[in-house]
Amino acid sequence: GIIEAFVSDPPWDPDSFPDDAALTAKFSALAGPVLGADETQRLAGTILSLSRAPVARLA
Incomplete structure (x- = not known):
C-alpha cells in the first residue's frame, strides 16, 4: 500500500555504500x-x- 512506498528497501547495493569514515569526511x-x-x-x-537506527516496518 501507500506506507510501503515510503519504507522500502534501498535501490542500491548496501555493500557499495560508503563507510562511516568516508561519509564523515565528505x-x-x-x-x-x-x-x-x-x-x-x-x-x-548525530x-x-x-542512519543506523532501526526503521519500524508497518504491515
Whole structure:
C-alpha cells in the first residue's frame, strides 16, 4: 500500500555504500567551512547514529 512506498528497501547495493569514515569526511568537507570543526563532527555523529537506527516496518 501507500506506507510501503515510503519504507522500502534501498535501490542500491548496501555493500557499495560508503563507510562511516568516508561519509564523515565528505560531510566535514562540505559543512566544515560553515559550521566549524567541532559542530561539524557533532552533527556528523548525530546523522550517522540516525542512519543506523532501526526503521519500524508497518504491515
